Amino acid sequence: MAEETTPPTSAEPAASKPAVPARPAAAAGGAKPTAAAKPAGHAAPKGPPLATLTPELAQLQQQFGESVIAPAPYVGVLVNDLGKLREVMTYVRDQLGFDMLANATAVDYIKEGYIEVVYHPQRSKGGEPITLKVRVPRGNDPVAPTEVAVPSLVPVYAGAEFQEREIYDMFGVRFEGHPDLRRILTWEGFYGWPLRKDWREPYYEGDTKPFESRWPGGHHQLAEERVPWQDNVNYPPGFDPLNFQANPDAGLYDSMLGGVPGVEVEPNGQAQRSPQPKGVGASVPVLDRNYNNLADDEELQTDQIIVNMGPQHPSTHGVLRMVVKLDGETVTDLKLVLGYLHRNHEKIGERNTWLHNIPYTDRLDYICGIANELGYVITVEKMMGIKPTERAEYLRVIMTELTRIESHFWAIGFLLNDLGAFYTPALYFITERDLILDLFESVTGSRLMCNYMRFGGVSRDLTEDQIMRARELAFERIPRKIDELEQLLTDNEIIKARTIGVGYLPAERSINYSLTGPCLRAAGVPYDIRRVDPYSIYDRFDFDIPVFYGADVYDRYRVRVAEMRQSLRIVQQALNQLDQTKPGDIQAGKKAYNHRVPAGQAYGRVETPKGELGFYLVSDGGQNAYRYHVRSSSFINLNSLKEMTVGQKVADAVVILGSLDIVLGEVDR
Amino acid sequence: MAELTNANMPEELQNDPRVPDDLKNNVFITSLDKIYNWGRKRSVWPMLFGLACCAIEMIATAASRHDLSRFGWELMRASPRQADLMIVSGTVTKKMIPQIVRLYNQMPEPRYVIAMGACATAGGPFKEGYNVVSGVDKFIPVDVYITGCPPRPEALLHSFIKLQEKIEKQSLRNVPWYRKGEEDVIPVPVLGPDLVDPRRAQEIKGKAEQIAEGQPAA
Numbered sequence: 001m002a003e004e005t006t007p008p009t010s011a012e013p014a015a016s017k018p019a020v021p022a023r024p025a026a027a028a029g030g031a032k033p034t035a036a037a038k039p040a041g042h043a044a045p046k047g048p049p050l051a052t053l054t055p056e057l058a059q060l061q062q063q064f065g066e067s068v069i070a071p072a073p074y075v076g077v078l079v080n081d082l083g084k085l086r087e088v089m090t091y092v093r094d095q096l097g098f099d100m101l102a103n104a105t106a107v108d109y110i111k112e113g114y115i116e117v118v119y120h121p122q123r124s125k126g127g128e129p130i131t132l133k134v135r136v137p138r139g140n141d142p143v144a145p146t147e148v149a150v151p152s153l154v155p156v157y158a159g160a161e162f163q164e165r166e167i168y169d170m171f172g173v174r175f176e177g178h179p180d181l182r183r184i185l186t187w188e189g190f191y192g193w194p195l196r197k198d199w200r201e202p203y204y205e206g207d208t209k210p211f212e213s214r215w216p217g218g219h220h221q222l223a224e225e226r227v228p229w230q231d232n233v234n235y236p237p238g239f240d241p242l243n244f245q246a247n248p249d250a251g252l253y254d255s256m257l258g259g260v261p262g263v264e265v266e267p268n269g270q271a272q273r274s275p276q277p278k279g280v281g282a283s284v285p286v287l288d289r290n291y292n293n294l295a296d297d298e299e300l301q302t303d304q305i306i307v308n309m310g311p312q313h314p315s316t317h318g319v320l321r322m323v324v325k326l327d328g329e330t331v332t333d334l335k336l337v338l339g340y341l342h343r344n345h346e347k348i349g350e351r352n353t354w355l356h357n358i359p360y361t362d363r364l365d366y367i368c369g370i371a372n373e374l375g376y377v378i379t380v381e382k383m384m385g386i387k388p389t390e391r392a393e394y395l396r397v398i399m400t401e402l403t404r405i406e407s408h409f410w411a412i413g414f415l416l417n418d419l420g421a422f423y424t425p426a427l428y429f430i431t432e433r434d435l436i437l438d439l440f441e442s443v444t445g446s447r448l449m450c451n452y453m454r455f456g457g458v459s460r461d462l463t464e465d466q467i468m469r470a471r472e473l474a475f476e477r478i479p480r481k482i483d484e485l486e487q488l489l490t491d492n493e494i495i496k497a498r499t500i501g502v503g504y505l506p507a508e509r510s511i512n513y514s515l516t517g518p519c520l521r522a523a524g525v526p527y528d529i530r531r532v533d534p535y536s537i538y539d540r541f542d543f544d545i546p547v548f549y550g551a552d553v554y555d556r557y558r559v560r561v562a563e564m565r566q567s568l569r570i571v572q573q574a575l576n577q578l579d580q581t582k583p584g585d586i587q588a589g590k591k592a593y594n595h596r597v598p599a600g601q602a603y604g605r606v607e608t609p610k611g612e613l614g615f616y617l618v619s620d621g622g623q624n625a626y627r628y629h630v631r632s633s634s635f636i637n638l639n640s641l642k643e644m645t646v647g648q649k650v651a652d653a654v655v656i657l658g659s660l661d662i663v664l665g666e667v668d669r
Numbered sequence: 670m671a672e673l674t675n676a677n678m679p680e681e682l683q684n685d686p687r688v689p690d691d692l693k694n695n696v697f698i699t700s701l702d703k704i705y706n707w708g709r710k711r712s713v714w715p716m717l718f719g720l721a722c723c724a725i726e727m728i729a730t731a732a733s734r735h736d737l738s739r740f741g742w743e744l745m746r747a748s749p750r751q752a753d754l755m756i757v758s759g760t761v762t763k764k765m766i767p768q769i770v771r772l773y774n775q776m777p778e779p780r781y782v783i784a785m786g787a788c789a790t791a792g793g794p795f796k797e798g799y800n801v802v803s804g805v806d807k808f809i810p811v812d813v814y815i816t817g818c819p820p821r822p823e824a825l826l827h828s829f830i831k832l833q834e835k836i837e838k839q840s841l842r843n844v845p846w847y848r849k850g851e852e853d854v855i856p857v858p859v860l861g862p863d864l865v866d867p868r869r870a871q872e873i874k875g876k877a878e879q880i881a882e883g884q885p886a887a
């Protein structure tokens with residue numbers, strides 16, 4: 001699983017005490033040494049500087065000397081010299097072999113006056129990720145982005161594109177050299193940087209829950225009644241809605257139309273068509289798949305059009321908006337507009353107590369809620385230094401693997417929907433899925449939002465009856481149904497014709513795009529966190545990691561089918577071994593409502609049905625997380641959609657999206 | 670057809686020689702309202718449109734086990750122009766609400782709205798989020814609210830029954846879609862520094878001025 005946390009043992013001086021701040025925030029010269037008050041979370045007292053470093057980081061320090069520092073027990077290393085960041089990262093990728101950027105996020109250390117951007121590169125061969133950080137002075141302007149820009153890592157890791165846009169959107173950190181730095185989850189023109197610690201949401205009540213107004217003694221007052229606008233809105237002083245032009249899409253069309261000859265983009269972002277001798281719209285050269293101009297022949301000139309698919313569209317799997325540029329039926333460019341389901345998970349998660357967040361993680365990827373919970377609780381457990389009981393471990397594995405089966409049923413069903421097999425296969429799979437959900441419901445009380453995991457355990461044991469039901473599903477019903485599914489689909493002529501070779505993205509590119517989950521394994525990379533960085537008790541089970549080499553839609557489908565069979569094997573073994581544990585022993589220690597998590601930070605990750613789900617948590621020792629970041633696989637997998645789609649037909653764009661199997665709750669969070 | 674009253678032909682018609690034999694006892698007499706609503710309530714076409722987690726339960730409702738088609742409601746249309754019912758199935762965000770209002774405006778009358786789940790009703794677990802609208806009814810009129818997070822498929826079915834009851838009570842004499850004049854169009858909210866409801870623009874302007882001058886906005 002995760003990586004260097006500040007170990008919670010008392011021997012470690014790391015914990016909650018405020019300490020001498022690390023070296024002055026050295027970000028790119030401009031850092032004002034702010035009067036450092038109580039540093040949150042990453043307190044950096046004196047200590048042997050290299051003691052906590054992995055060999056790789058030590059090597060890095062040797063190579064780059066003073067521009068890479070690691071004041072212990074600072075987690076990871078700090079790239080001191082922003083100008084060197086790209087060089088360091090290239091070295092990390094090429095020399096150290098960390099070829100995949102697992103995660104990039106930021107933390108606003110408001111008291112110290114800087115924002116720390118955190119990178120977690122990892123090896124596609126496996127092992128824990130390493131941590132690298134840079135700092136930029138945050139500035140106190142509510143609307144202006146940071147003065148100092150971080151060099152964008154998109155040239156090194158293509159998978160950084162969306163993550164950097166997210167950091168820009170949430171923290172206002174500028175990235176130099178980013179190909180398309182626009183807001184991603186909120187909209188262009190949004191006021192302020194939401195995840196900065198001094199930015200307050202309109203319904204702000206306090207920094208930590210439970211809020212006064214919700215205590216039993218407090219008087220409940222509607223949030224709407226507390227705020228001046230009587231609604232969940234906030235405007236800058238003097239804002240005049242009557243004289244104001246909104247154009248949130250200007251930058252988007254700008255970036256798509258900019259390069260098209262014959263289309264001039266006005267400063268306001270409205271595309272203007274310049275007069276052309278013939279044709280209705282702008283006439284542009286006919287391009288082949290590699291953007292080569294096929295002919296300068298007037299006769300062959302055609303129009304390119306921009307089509308918006310979504311956010312309300314039957315095949316975008318939720319409120320995703322794809323903006324495609326088409327030449328005939330061929331996609332020549334594609335941009336995604338996200339954020340239509342941005343539910344402010346991270347901001348709310350930083351107000352919630354640690355326990356509060358568990359039900360919220362259910363709502364990330366709502367197809368497989370329990371799998372998300374697992375990722376969160378094992379990260380927090382790592383910080384707290386507790387271990388769940390044996391039985392709880394088994395129950396966790398059983399439930400999580402059942403979720404994987406259920407989620408793959410869903411994914412395959414809806415992939416076929418996108419292929420035009422409208423609803424018939426999906427209906428079969430939903431029926432099977434409902435049987436699994438019935439089990440969830442009888443155990444946890446809810447079909448989808450199970451709220452099952454606890455720190456150190458789970459909320460309920462399985463009764464004999466429920467175990468019987470699980471056995472019946474795992475040993476009889478589901479294996480039979482998967483056989484049936486394969487008989488119907490795997491060798492189906494039409495499915496093969498529609499999917500083989502479609503949405504191709506070779507292994508190296510997939511890795512560079514930080515693609516994870518079944519899509520990466522369909523490209524021949526045997527990367528599954530259950531195997532490469534095992535967590536929970538997965539090392540006890542006998543199972544394979546299915547890998548296919550086609551890197552196309554068909555193999556993504558086959559990986560999912562094969563994975564369901566492997567999940568069944570795990571569930572079967574776990575059910576067999578469950579008798580060896582003590583019934584009822586499902587919680588280590590006492591049940592608690594308020595958890596104190598020692599100051600520190602951790603990046604924990606699990607393999608959900610969609611890919612790698614990571615949690616980057618920073619604690620300052622308080623009741624809630626100082627930083628709560630979700631590294632969502634759906635979000636980062638979407639990064640590569642453009643490369644898979646450009647050059648394909650528009651009807652295939654839908655199928656390729658379906659093969660990625662995204663869930664918007666996790667994409668937009 | 671039990672609910673069509675006066676199921677039998679009146680006596681004098683029964684004896685009327687002009688009425689052919691095979692029509693006797695096969696003619697029903699009812700009010701226009703009743704026959705109109707009776708047909709309508711059994712062929713509501715929902716819009717194929719899901720927002721968040723609740724949409725998953727909506728799909729489950731449409732699938733085999735719960736089988737929406739028992740109500741005649743299974744024909745989900747992807748185009749708002751062909752839909753009668755919008756099931757707001759999930760969290761309504763500020764970024765999404767302009768689209769939702771636009772879709773609502775594009776639906777032809779008669780149209781109905783079900784707010785499915787805590788989020789669509791009032792913001793739900795994400796109410797305090799800065800990008801979340803506290804209930805879709807801040808912008809469009811809602812006919813039936815369902816509690817739950819997510820509501821079970823049975824709850825969604827229940828809301829259909831409730832909506833059928835509502836449809837049954839409507840009368841041709843005063844339904845809005847046969848009135849004269851233009852249909853009401855809900856102004857589409859705008860994404861500015863925050864979500865701007867055009868209906869409140871004047872009020873927002875006033876308060877923003879007050880705040881700029883340092884007075885507390887009442």
Ligand code: SF4
Pocket residue numbers: 363721722723724758759760785786787788789793794817818819820
């Ligand atoms: S009510 Fe609950 S289940 Fe429904 S959209 Fe909101 S969070 Fe999701």
